[in-house]
Amino acid sequence: MSEDSQACLIIIGDEVLSGRTQDLNLAYIGRRCDELGITLAEARIIEDDEDRIVACVNECRALYTYVFTTGGIGPTHDDITSASIAKAFSRKLIRHPDAVEAMDDYYDTGMLTEARLKMAEVPEGASLIDNPVSAAPGFQIENVYVLPGVPMIMQAMFEIISDTLQGGEPMLSESIASNLGESVMAQALAGLQQQYADVAIGSYPYFKKGKLGVNLVMRSRDAARLAELGRRLQSMIVDLGGEVVG
Amino acid sequence: MSEDSQACLIIIGDEVLSGRTQDLNLAYIGRRCDELGITLAEARIIEDDEDRIVACVNECRALYTYVFTTGGIGPTHDDITSASIAKAFSRKLIRHPDAVEAMDDYYDTGMLTEARLKMAEVPEGASLIDNPVSAAPGFQIENVYVLPGVPMIMQAMFEIISDTLQGGEPMLSESIASNLGESVMAQALAGLQQQYADVAIGSYPYFKKGKLGVNLVMRSRDAARLAELGRRLQSMIVDLGGEVVG
Known part of the structure; x- marks a missing residue:
């Protein structure tokens, strides 16, 4: 193990554990971490379950320089990542005005429904990560980066944050x-x-x-x-x- | 979370974390656990590193009914799973006579080299899991099942152990x-x-x-x-x- 930045990826999704969906995000983040000189030391795939998300995020953010999560930040009832991460940090979940504005720009008039506005909710104090594909943002809170599960959008957001990550010489x-x-x-x-x-x-x-x-x-x-x-x-x-x- | 048997899969392999190799074992084991009525609650992908393997196996075997590991039981220097699991259980690593016999049957005379005999090494007291494809066995020690990374062989061994796993109604x-x-x-x-x-x-x-x-x-x-x-x-x-x- 090196002295360099070490990262952990947490993949949140019953659909990956059931074998129904083949995860593609680990391979992408693994390759990019090599290029950035960051050691991706571990990945964990966990259920869409609040207690498990809270425990896993709190354990990993204490162990690693960076924690990336993918999945569970969409508009439906099974998207519980943002609320769970707010809980892990003992923060309130707030509707971020900049997220609402970005989504309001993106959607046609009247289409920014209550369900979609759920995607503007982040833990208080979190910084948004822009979504150049479909507006609904990811976010960063301390050393935890919360990204979507859809590979194309996840990759676009990862490229946005990659400049801010402290790596070493590329692997x-x-x-x-x-x-x-x-x-x-x-x-x-x-x-x-x-x-x-x-x-x-x-x-x-x-x-x-x-x-x-x-x-x-x-x-x-x-x-x-x-x-x-x-x-x-x-x-x-x-x-x-x-x-x-x- | 159910009261049923809960399982964890530990995927041991730098090549998966680097994005070079796409893991296929999680999807298979996830589907089979559903059929067997076992909840695959978590998967972890970790480096080929003794300390990490020991820590991860010891944490997970205390948390879950069953722990499956894949990868790292071949003949080369980077195959350190068996030795690491022996260490996790504070057991000696021994050359199992039944494993040697099975491999001796499989290989032509003179081909059971010292390198191959490394694949007959298991923690003392472990039970072998037959390998119907290429002879070198997996093993079980308490609630930990140690399987190879090659999907075809892993699947054949999983089918052999699946009858012995206690599940509930299929998912x-x-x-x-x-x-x-x-x-x-x-x-x-x-x-x-x-x-x-x-x-x-x-x-x-x-x-x-x-x-x-x-x-x-x-x-x-x-x-x-x-x-x-x-x-x-x-x-x-x-x-x-x-x-x-x-």
């Missing part, structure tokens, strides 16, 4: 695929991992187009070390009688 | 798609949710083939209540000027 990664099995290279790989303790090497078997192989993924903030280890891994593969593929 | 679900927006139906929907407090209604906007709409998902263990609410929701959609689609 770089390179991968090398080979036609060798994991077991064949395990010993040599462990030796190289010891020599390059500053580069994390992951080994991931795959089965693609009828062929077995292994993807070796190197992760480091140092491009030179990454390139050097890449050459060593390629030699290792050839020495073991395999070849680099893909 | 049933039905969904109704309509061409109405969420905000239009929010109020009527909240009213029906109050009347049918025993059925969870989730509302999920979608954008498919250029059309906006909402998927309403009902979840309950009572088929009759589900059918009754389904008819009410269909009427609601029509009364609000929309139609049921798909």
Whole structure:
């Protein structure tokens, strides 16, 4: 674990836990955190349940530099994230005038219904995160960033906040695929991992187009070390009688 | 939250957190838990890091009836799940004779290398979970079930253990798609949710083939209540000027 900024993603949604909806937000935020030099150390997927949201947010905001949440900020009865986060911070839930104004601009006259106005409710003292797609904002309160579940809108909001997040050097990664099995290279790989303790090497078997192989993924903030280890891994593969593929 | 068996899934893998690999095991286990009448209450995705694995497993096994882990039980240096779980339970890591025998049957003579034998290591006292695909087993220790990350093998092992898990009535679900927006139906929907407090209604906007709409998902263990609410929701959609689609 590094000394850098560490983040946690909380995905709020029964539909993800039931297997009905495939979450796509973790992959996006994971990739962006790497680029921003922030370690996404954990993700939790929890039910749409007030007690669970309150407990999880309070635990994670004490543990991590940044907490991102996705899901549960729409207009319907099952959207309880904003109210739950207000409760986690012991704040009142208020209708934010700037959110109302942004939504009033966005909707045709008469279409800003009471249901939609629910999306203007945030914990008192929270800062809004603009929604360039459909007006209803996200918000930030201390180190917690509350984002929607719809990937396109979540991504647009994440880009807006990304400039304000304190990261380090970007995490770089390179991968090398080979036609060798994991077991064949395990010993040599462990030796190289010891020599390059500053580069994390992951080994991931795959089965693609009828062929077995292994993807070796190197992760480091140092491009030179990454390139050097890449050459060593390629030699290792050839020495073991395999070849680099893909 | 119900009084029934509650489960937690711990996905161990840097490659999922980095966004490089899309997890598919949560969706499978979520669906199977519904069928088995077990509530999958939470999933956590954590780094390949011994301290984190130990802390997470110990926290979750105290909280939930069942804990499933996926990932990190292969032959390479980054596969540290078995050793970490032994540590979480303060047990020694031993080479299980039955695992060695199963793998010896599976591999050709001379192919059961030291690297592969690492996959026969489990915490002392753990029960093996057979691997009908590629021999190297998973294991169970108390309420923790340790499974591989490769979906095909994970699924085969999950089916083997599923008969031994204590569930309740299966969770049933039905969904109704309509061409109405969420905000239009929010109020009527909240009213029906109050009347049918025993059925969870989730509302999920979608954008498919250029059309906006909402998927309403009902979840309950009572088929009759589900059918009754389904008819009410269909009427609601029509009364609000929309139609049921798909």
